[in-house]
Amino acid sequence: MFILVALGLAFIFNMMGILNLAHGAIYMIGGYVTYEFAVVLDINTWAALLMSTAIFASFGVFLEKYCFRPFVGNFDASVMVCVGITVILQNIVNNMLGTQVMAVPHFVGGVFRAGLVSVSYERILTFAVGGILTGIAIWFVNKTRLGQQMKAITQNREAAYLQGIDVNRVQSLACAIGCGLAAVAGSLMGAYTNLNPFMGDDMLATVLMLVILAGAGSIGGIVIVGLILGAMNAVLPVVLTGDYAQAIYVAIVVVILLFRPRGFFGHEV
Amino acid sequence: MSDNQRFKSTIGKRKWAKPAVYSVVIVLICLIPLFIGTPYWVHIFILTLIYIIVAVSFRTIAISGQLPLAHAAFMGIGAYFAGMTSKFLSWPPWLTIPLGGMVAAGIGALTAYPFARLRALYYALCSLFLGMAIVYAIIAPRDWTGGRPGLTGITPLFPASNIPFYYLCLGLTVLSLIALHRFEFSRIGTTLKAIAQSYMVAGSVGINEVFYRILAVGVGCFFAGIAGATYAHYNTVLSYTSFNLMATLWIVIYVLVGGIGNFAGPIVGTALLIIIPEIFRELKTFVPYISAGILLIVVYLLPQGLVGLPKLIWSVYLERRGRRVTGRMEHLI
Numbered sequence: 040m041f042i043l044v045a046l047g048l049a050f051i052f053n054m055m056g057i058l059n060l061a062h063g064a065i066y067m068i069g070g071y072v073t074y075e076f077a078v079v080l081d082i083n084t085w086a087a088l089l090m091s092t093a094i095f096a097s098f099g100v101f102l103e104k105y106c107f108r109p110f111v112g113n114f115d116a117s118v119m120v121c122v123g124i125t126v127i128l129q130n131i132v133n134n135m136l137g138t139q140v141m142a143v144p145h146f147v148g149g150v151f152r153a154g155l156v157s158v159s160y161e162r163i164l165t166f167a168v169g170g171i172l173t174g175i176a177i178w179f180v181n182k183t184r185l186g187q188q189m190k191a192i193t194q195n196r197e198a199a200y201l202q203g204i205d206v207n208r209v210q211s212l213a214c215a216i217g218c219g220l221a222a223v224a225g226s227l228m229g230a231y232t233n234l235n236p237f238m239g240d241d242m243l244a245t246v247l248m249l250v251i252l253a254g255a256g257s258i259g260g261i262v263i264v265g266l267i268l269g270a271m272n273a274v275l276p277v278v279l280t281g282d283y284a285q286a287i288y289v290a291i292v293v294v295i296l297l298f299r300p301r302g303f304f305g306h307e308v
Numbered sequence: 309m310s311d312n313q314r315f316k317s318t319i320g321k322r323k324w325a326k327p328a329v330y331s332v333v334i335v336l337i338c339l340i341p342l343f344i345g346t347p348y349w350v351h352i353f354i355l356t357l358i359y360i361i362v363a364v365s366f367r368t369i370a371i372s373g374q375l376p377l378a379h380a381a382f383m384g385i386g387a388y389f390a391g392m393t394s395k396f397l398s399w400p401p402w403l404t405i406p407l408g409g410m411v412a413a414g415i416g417a418l419t420a421y422p423f424a425r426l427r428a429l430y431y432a433l434c435s436l437f438l439g440m441a442i443v444y445a446i447i448a449p450r451d452w453t454g455g456r457p458g459l460t461g462i463t464p465l466f467p468a469s470n471i472p473f474y475y476l477c478l479g480l481t482v483l484s485l486i487a488l489h490r491f492e493f494s495r496i497g498t499t500l501k502a503i504a505q506s507y508m509v510a511g512s513v514g515i516n517e518v519f520y521r522i523l524a525v526g527v528g529c530f531f532a533g534i535a536g537a538t539y540a541h542y543n544t545v546l547s548y549t550s551f552n553l554m555a556t557l558w559i560v561i562y563v564l565v566g567g568i569g570n571f572a573g574p575i576v577g578t579a580l581l582i583i584i585p586e587i588f589r590e591l592k593t594f595v596p597y598i599s600a601g602i603l604l605i606v607v608y609l610l611p612q613g614l615v616g617l618p619k620l621i622w623s624v625y626l627e628r629r630g631r632r633v634t635g636r637m638e639h640l641i
């Protein structure tokens with residue numbers, strides 16, 4: 040799941056050099072919109088998921104045009120815009136729905152049993168959708184024409200302009216994909232755990248770590264680093280308790296970045 | 309820079325003008341509790357003063373070309389140090405507050421050494437993760453720091469009323485601002501700005517880049533630690549949420565809204581962003597939209613922050629009078 044959100048963030052970061060700090064909020068509100076469609080309007084959960092994804096993909100286009108494009112290369116301004124959007128989105132949700140516990144209805148019910156192992160189908164589904172979407176994203180970047188154009192823009196914006204690539208169009212597409220992926224992840228996570236207006240903050244921190252550790256311009260690297268971080272996240276609590284594990288985990292990331300600031304698979308920004 | 313010199317040259321003829329204005333402002337601020345004596349508003353003003361120290365010390369690090377996204381965490385180090393020493397060792401506040409600053413400065417300088425090899429965006433992101441690591445490390449020893457629920461039972465400085473505390477904070481803030489102002493406009497501050505502009509040129513004229521960057525972080529963290537320790541003695545309850553990623557981002561926002569290019573910027577930004585939402589407190593749930601609105605207005609209309617507002621109004625005024633002001637369109641878009 041982290042990997043999906045991270046892919047979305049990486050798309051935007053690679054293309055425009057903007058760290059979308061509003062990504063956590065989009066992830067959160069994606070889950071809430073799916074919940075609204077599925078429970079309040081009583082639509083099939085899968086249709087609700089698709090609709091929420093479509094809404095946030097178009098929101099991504101809007102974001103790109105009015106919030107990101109004017110501030111390419113201006114780190115301070117983009118931080119301010121993103122925090123502003125985050126505050127607005129979080130408070131919309133907080134005011135309308137409050138902090139009551141709610142969860143997206145299950146996509147599939149039941150528990151898969153094989154001997155001693157029992158896994159709910161929900162987990163399997165989350166894992167499968169995450170894997171499939173990641174696969175599609177990698178295929179898209181590496182094999183299609185638009186994906187190649189994205190890569191070109193990542194490597195050198197000016198050169199991409201000179202080659203006749205419509206940079207703005209490709210950028211808004213990347214933002215649409217990024218925000219759409221965040222919404223999918225939010226909805227799936229919402230069925231898996233409970234929804235909470237501030238669940239985006241933790242997610243944002245994790246995902247930023249993932250994207251930076253994988254390095255700018257690398258999509259495949261995110262998957263590998265995501266698996267490594269996931270494994271670390273699972274193993275460290277065995278040795279240490281709770282917050283010690285978190286502290287050590289983040290400290291390890293800091294130390295790795297000190298020695299290799301551009302990440303494992305990245306290039307200089 | 310040229311504006312700065314022009315400003316100096318007009319004031320230089322009347323040397324008493326600047327200190328006089330400042331003293332009048334400080335006296336007015338001193339009188340505030342007499343007019344607005346409700347404890348709630350005094351509480352807001354105390355918070356504003358504390359965060360002014362934090363925001364200005366943030367800017368002190370930022371002028372050396374480093375964006376320290378761990379600043380709230382260093383404030384947290386000062387706060388938790390003061391809180392724990394006063395709770396468990398019952399040290400007096402006049403000892404814990406400066407020591408809190410020293411500890412924060414020490415840890416800041418120690419971490420600044422390895423961080424000195426990073427620049428620009430990489431520095432910002434690594435310090436962001438450093439801040440997260442510090443916050444987790446603070447809440448991990450549950451018996452000492454109270455863990456996630458927070459640290460309670462810190463000795464309050466003035467239990468009866470918060471008006472004495474207001475004056476203490478005011479004194480601390482004024483002293484810190486004077487110190488940071490002297491620091492920024494000393495030779496060291498100029499050196500830091502040179503490093504920010506081009507570390508290669510700075511290095512080639514014999515500036516020890518690593519040393520000065522560590523110095524900037526140390527000084528900035530010292531004042532953040534002092535502010536944190538004061539906050540601990542004021543609030544008597546500490547929670548990690550005051551020092552995590554979002555808290556840091558809000559400090560960044562205070563600085564950027566005010567204008568990062570000017571010493572007065574963080575002061576204006578902090579004061580406005582804390583006080584204006586409180587004026588509209590009756591609107592309750594809509595208050596966060598006001599802060600977000602200020603933020604977006606500043607981003608789109610005032611690229612230099614609120615401090616750039618008089619200049620913008622002046623240029624519009626000149627335009628109305630038919631004079632040509634070069635480069636005004638960049639200000640308006």
